[in-house]
């Protein structure tokens with residue numbers, strides 16, 4: 497008999513946890529509950545008017561009404577190459593760029609371009625939730641490298657070397673990090689770049705949070721320390737210009753990888769919406785430093801969140817230096833004293849359910865990031881909501897400890 501169930505591969509993929517939590521939080525809100533959601537990984541700002549206006553103009557231009565090329569509009573590829581050269585310190589040209597439907601698709605398509613079945617991908621944990629699922633879909637095997645709050649959630653060359661095998665094909669490197677907000681120093685990145693270079697493996701540098709670094713931290717692109725024939729950069733405008741819903745990202749790599757991505761996209765998605773591409777052109781042409789304006793607001797909220805969370809009983813909270821997430825280690829409150837439907841709470845999956853049910857606060861459990869025992873808070877929400885949500889958690893846990 498024909499097997500009419502979904503494929504084994506797709507049956508093994510689970511829904512993105514942050515998206516699932518966000519959907520549940522929205523459902524509860526629509527039922528009138530006063531939910532405060534720390535789950536969504538996106539700025540709470542609106543897309544700026546200079547971008548939406550450009551998109552409206554683009555809608556009226558017939559040249560945008562038709563198919564365009566699978567790697568993006570030539571002028572957008574040029575603008576992305578110039579932008580990336582500017583912030584990374586490595587020089588790129590339009591031919592190195594493939595535009596995709598969001599950073600997510602850029603990551604998946606480049607993984608698909610370089611991985612053969614059974615190739616290993618070294619992935620420092622905690623990691624962004626979609627990497628392991630995408631690696632699996634692209635035929636690879638994830639080799640996680642665990643880090644903890646003591647190291648500021650940063651991996652070392654010694655750890656990477658222990659994880660390396662003859663099948664290692666690629667390292668995924670994300671600084672600033674989602675979910676931890678950690679940012680590697682230039683020296684640390686140079687050392688990792690040297691290790692990548694010596695071992696002739698690919699590095700995929702996910703630079704989607706490069707605009708969001710705080711205090712004395714600064715962004716360094718690993719592209720400065722690895723040869724071009726081992727480099728993939730993925731990025732997009734979702735976070736920096738609030739284009740999350742517009743789906744606009746890109747990959748930068750070698751001619752062979754860009755050619756493979758072009759062929760793949762030509763069969764799977766065709767071109768990215770021309771309206772979104774025109775919006776991206778407006779974003780990249782702007783010189784008002786819109787990301788810098790958001791950074792100032794996020795920085796204020798980062799400090800508010802840090803000050804409150806570090807006073808919650810049992811929470812160990814490294815101060816994040818980047819992105820817009822804070823990632824407390826909460827293992828001390830998983831001793832079973834808290835109860836969910838009468839059962840002892842011993843995991844962050846249970847704790848996040850308890851917090852949503854008891855105090856209407858949505859957070860993402862560390863399990864989603866390969867780091868059970870932690871919670872991810874996005875502080876991209878209004879200051880008063882931020883304070884109230886964190887205080888609800890503090891009061892709840894204080895009354896139980």
Ligand SMILES: Cc1ncc(COP(=O)(O)O)c(C=O)c1O
Nearest residue numbers: 537598599600624674732734745
């Ligand atoms: C680390 C990281 N990379 C890539 C993405 C993808 O962003 P998008 O597909 O919206 O461009 C995200 C989004 O949450 C992310 O956190």
